[in-house]
Amino acid sequence: MSYQNPIPDYQLLADRKQEYMKYESSQKLTWCEGCGNFGIQKALERALVLEGITTNNVLMCFDIGCHGNGSDKIAGIGGYTLHGLHGRIISAAAGAALANPRIKVVAEAGDGGTFSEGPGHLIHAVRSNYPMLFILHNNENYGLTTGQASAMTRKGYPMNGSPDGVGAEPINACDFVLGLKPSFVARAFSNDVSHMTDVLRAGLRHNGFAFVEVLQTCPTYNKATPEPWYWDKLRPVDQIKGYDASNLKMAREAAQDMDKEIKVGVLYQDKNSVNFLERLPGRKGIKTALVDEVKAFDIAKLIGPYR
Numbered sequence: 001m002s003y004q005n006p007i008p009d010y011q012l013l014a015d016r017k018q019e020y021m022k023y024e025s026s027q028k029l030t031w032c033e034g035c036g037n038f039g040i041q042k043a044l045e046r047a048l049v050l051e052g053i054t055t056n057n058v059l060m061c062f063d064i065g066c067h068g069n070g071s072d073k074i075a076g077i078g079g080y081t082l083h084g085l086h087g088r089i090i091s092a093a094a095g096a097a098l099a100n101p102r103i104k105v106v107a108e109a110g111d112g113g114t115f116s117e118g119p120g121h122l123i124h125a126v127r128s129n130y131p132m133l134f135i136l137h138n139n140e141n142y143g144l145t146t147g148q149a150s151a152m153t154r155k156g157y158p159m160n161g162s163p164d165g166v167g168a169e170p171i172n173a174c175d176f177v178l179g180l181k182p183s184f185v186a187r188a189f190s191n192d193v194s195h196m197t198d199v200l201r202a203g204l205r206h207n208g209f210a211f212v213e214v215l216q217t218c219p220t221y222n223k224a225t226p227e228p229w230y231w232d233k234l235r236p237v238d239q240i241k242g243y244d245a246s247n248l249k250m251a252r253e254a255a256q257d258m259d260k261e262i263k264v265g266v267l268y269q270d271k272n273s274v275n276f277l278e279r280l281p282g283r284k285g286i287k288t289a290l291v292d293e294v295k296a297f298d299i300a301k302l303i304g305p306y307r
């Protein structure tokens, strides 16, 4: 390990043990041994509890994939989860976030779903600045369907279905999103739970679309970058003298290098971010949420003749 972890807020977590236990589920987690999803789930649970967000005040949305198998194994008591279609979870989560801004919306998806099936949804969520936290589980492959190459797989690395490797360069997720003038971009490592907890806490507090890429170990299918490969390269930006997370140009430079040094932490944040709902002229001065304004409407007469 090349740097010192911040000391996590153990006392506060201990004080809130009852809340924490509500996020724990008695169901068996079926991820492979050493899978980074365990760490991501733990960090998210801790971040929610430390931010004082109870299970009935959050909607957790999952895409299809290995990470999505966590959807029925979190928030076991009184929590709300949604398991969507592959590559489409951002749009479903955004709808929920806009309909009821009083709840916190968190969406999670793999690199396959996000950057092959659903990049259009990601692009417009960033531009629109929907109020939600999005966690990209980047294990550099399609995990659930047993290790095919994704848009994040390293060039030339043999995978199931492409034994000679793919010829295309992988997409750098943070650099891609930073090119869209986002309001929040961060990166973390799945096996550094305390650092990731801090990053997710910052994302939960952000007013707008908070994009967090988690570099996720996948010992079963991604042999190119095993756990020690990451530890040797991680560099938290808050330990870099003069690093300014409000400077988009600096953030892009920091995001680009993924071989010599991998920058982690909040790479970029616009602290004056104005979210999608706040920007809508038609919603100015309206105190109610869209869910309060929905009225019951009897459609029986409309469908009557076709029953």
Ligand SMILES: Cc1ncc(C[n+]2csc(CCOP(=O)(O)OP(=O)(O)O)c2C)c(N)n1
Pocket (backbone or CB within 6 Å): 064, 065, 066, 067, 068, 085, 086, 087, 109, 110, 111, 112, 113, 114, 117, 137, 139, 141, 142, 143, 144, 145, 150
């Ligand atoms: C539109 C669509 N395309 C393909 C599939 C088949 N499929 C299900 S899971 C999966 C792989 C998921 O990979 P990723 O999104 O990276 O998540 P991971 O399993 O690695 O967490 C695929 C291709 C699908 N369910 N829906």
